[in-house]
Amino acid sequence: MNPLVLGGLIVGGLILIDVLLRLASKRGGGRLENDKEAIDRFIQEFPEIDSSDIGRVVTTQDRRHAFIVNRSDGVGFVRALGDRFVVRLLGSKDLASVDDDGETGLKLRFHDVTLRPARLLFSSADDRDFVAASLRQSAGI
Amino acid sequence: MDSLANIQLPNTGQLAIPLYVVGILIELGLIWLGKAKGQYEHKDAMTSLLMGVGNVATGIIYAVVLIAMMTWAYNYRIFDPGVNWWSILLCFVLDDFRRYVYHAGLHRIRWWWADHVNHHSSQHYNLTTALRQPWTTIFTGSFLLYLPLAWLGFHPLLILFVGGINLAYQFLLHTETVGKLWKPIEYVMNTPSHHRVHHSSNPRYLDANYGCVFIIWDRIFGTFVEEREEDMPKYGLVQNIGTFNLFYVAFHEWISIFKDVIRPGLTMRERLMYMFAPPGWSHDGSRKTSEELKAQYVRLHPDQAGMEGLPELPGKNAARGMVQPAE
Incomplete structure (x- = not known):
């Protein structure tokens, strides 16, 4: 096959599929409906965690992140990625930094290179402070 | 030539x-x-x-x-x-x-x-x-x-x-x-159903269905697992990546290997294991391999023990051993 035709087919195909996907994809990506959904997603990934061990659940304003504070073992983290979710149990080896950001914001940096740094906004300073304190305790920062 | x-x-x-x-x-x-x-x-x-x-x-x-x-x-x-x-x-x-x-x-x-x-x-x-x-x-x-x-x-x-x-x-x-598809085709050929199993992170489906065109290799070498309606495939990794960044999609595991290998305080064997042991191996047991995830699943769901893709309960073989007559 002529390399020009081949290149054109690849580039043209990519553009066409990109346009169709933009039209077909739902806007806004994944959102956590409620605390139960966050817990369910967390337990599905970490079935060894006893559900009675789960304490408070805090969700960010945009409902794309949730923190599930366990009574004994780390902090559960649920994050939307596109229309799916990524789940982690954040312990001492996972967090590089936890910094307050304004009144209700929090900046997180992870050691895991596949988790982008997060700039999160909570509904209240109380929520933010609770999550920040839990994460610092869990990470030993 | x-x-x-x-x-x-x-x-x-x-x-x-x-x-x-x-x-x-x-x-x-x-x-x-x-x-x-x-x-x-x-x-x-x-x-x-x-x-x-x-x-x-x-x-x-x-x-x-x-x-x-x-x-x-x-x-x-x-x-x-x-x-x-x-x-x-x-x-x-x-x-x-x-x-x-x-x-x-x-x-x-x-x-x-x-x-x-x-x-x-x-x-x-x-x-x-x-x-x-x-x-x-x-x-x-x-x-x-x-x-x-x-x-x-x-x-x-x-x-x-x-x-x-x-x-x-x-x-x-x-x-x-x-x-x-038609059963004879499903028996011999790799099919979308068999490959959905391969792309799933459900414990029973881990490390299964490696076949490319023919699935018979998996049947011969014991790595075949059938797709089950009651355990529909959950696609992705055991620990999914949180990025669409092409660089990290392509290189993230190489970066992880590098970070593991240069950790201070490891023996040479441990460093080599981080490179060549099965994914999920760790020197301190802080991660889980596929085999350990399957064993954990069976502990939490004992009724599933011994089913296709899952091991027996650890105690079961020991108990069987106890009733075998001494030679």
Whole structure:
């Protein structure tokens, strides 16, 4: 096959599929409906965690992140990625930094290179402070 | 030897590209119209497609090395079957077995998994997932696994020809639009159902169905697991990646290996294990391999113990041992 035709087919195909996907994809990506959904997603990934061990659940304003504070073992983290979710149990080896950001914001940096740094906004300073304190305790920062 | 120019075989790798584009458009259209099962997400699908483009680009260097190595091995060939219908068929079957072995290695040796992990990193399962391919295969040394075929006497271009057909077939497996097929086909051939199992992170489905065109290799070597309605596949990795950034999709496991290997305080054996042990191995037990995840699942769901893809409960074998008569 002529390399020009081949290149054109690849580039043209990519553009066409990109346009169709933009039209077909739902806007806004994944959102956590409620605390139960966050817990369910967390337990599905970490079935060894006893559900009675789960304490408070805090969700960010945009409902794309949730923190599930366990009574004994780390902090559960649920994050939307596109229309799916990524789940982690954040312990001492996972967090590089936890910094307050304004009144209700929090900046997180992870050691895991596949988790982008997060700039999160909570509904209240109380929520933010609770999550920040839990994460610092869990990470030993 | 036959010169490379004397062998007239179509470039199956190139010819498959229109199939990929048309296939994706048809699947997308069917899903959009509600005529077929499946899901697409814009960023996820574009990440997969761009990984595919990167694979084609990096594959040029790989292909040069591969052809050079195979040509060298072909010069010392044991047989000379030439290029005819039966040598094409035989080469296809032997190459598929080679792919089975290699694929099993890709999942069980971390150094190879680092190359292959990106193909499993989408939480979606559609035809674009098939094209989410690695950029780093040159570092795996996998071209060495092609050499036995060339030594046997199969021409390098014949090996590439059957490989192209194999990859085109595998592309069509990455879909939810096709349910289970006629039983004899499901028994012999790899099908979308079997490959959905392979792309799942459910404990029972981990490290299963490595076959590429024929699933019989899995049936022979005990790695076959049937897709079950009561445990529908959950696509992606045991620990999914949280990015669509192409660089991290392509290189994240290599970065993780590097970080593990340079950790202070490890023995040389532990450093080597971080490179070549099964994915999930750790010196302090802080991570879980597939086998450990399966064992954990069975502890939490004892009624599933011993079922296809899952081990027996640890105590069960011990108890059986106790009632065996002493010799």
